[in-house]
Amino acid sequence: MTQNRTDLSRRTVLIAAPITAVALGAAACGSDDSSGSDGGSTGQTSTGQMLTETSKVPVGGGIVVGDVVVTQAKEGEFAAFSTKCPHQGCAVAPKGDKLDCPCHGSEFNLDGSLVRGPATEPLTPVAVQVRGVDVVRG
The missing domain is CATH 1.20.5 (Single alpha-helices involved in coiled-coils or other helix-helix interfaces)
Known part of the structure; x- marks a missing residue:
């Protein structure tokens, strides 16, 4: 048994x-679930999604938030771009006052413009705005 x-x-x-x-x-x-069905939080929608606080983005640099890099080239001037390098899709990241692709060495300015390849195009912009102390999509 x-x-x-x-x-x-x-x-x-x-x-x-x-x-x-x-x-x-x-x-x-x-x-x-990122559809926003978690009680209506605007933090889960593509437009109006809070990415970061302005104080967390260094002047003359940037930070990566998910698949977006938020930059502040000059104090109070925020921009955002897809982290996807246009060369072969690797994730770019801040490196000093530039955005660097670690896979093949492409380099971009904090405004997303191409400094050197092998990429041949700038980074894809992501619309952002400052609302109070937050940087949000939109």
């Missing part, structure tokens, strides 16, 4: 494991 319980438990685990994995995967995918 002990042997049957061991076999049954093992069989149950072997059958249930793939079902559990699928269920957990679906739950994980479902929990990453």
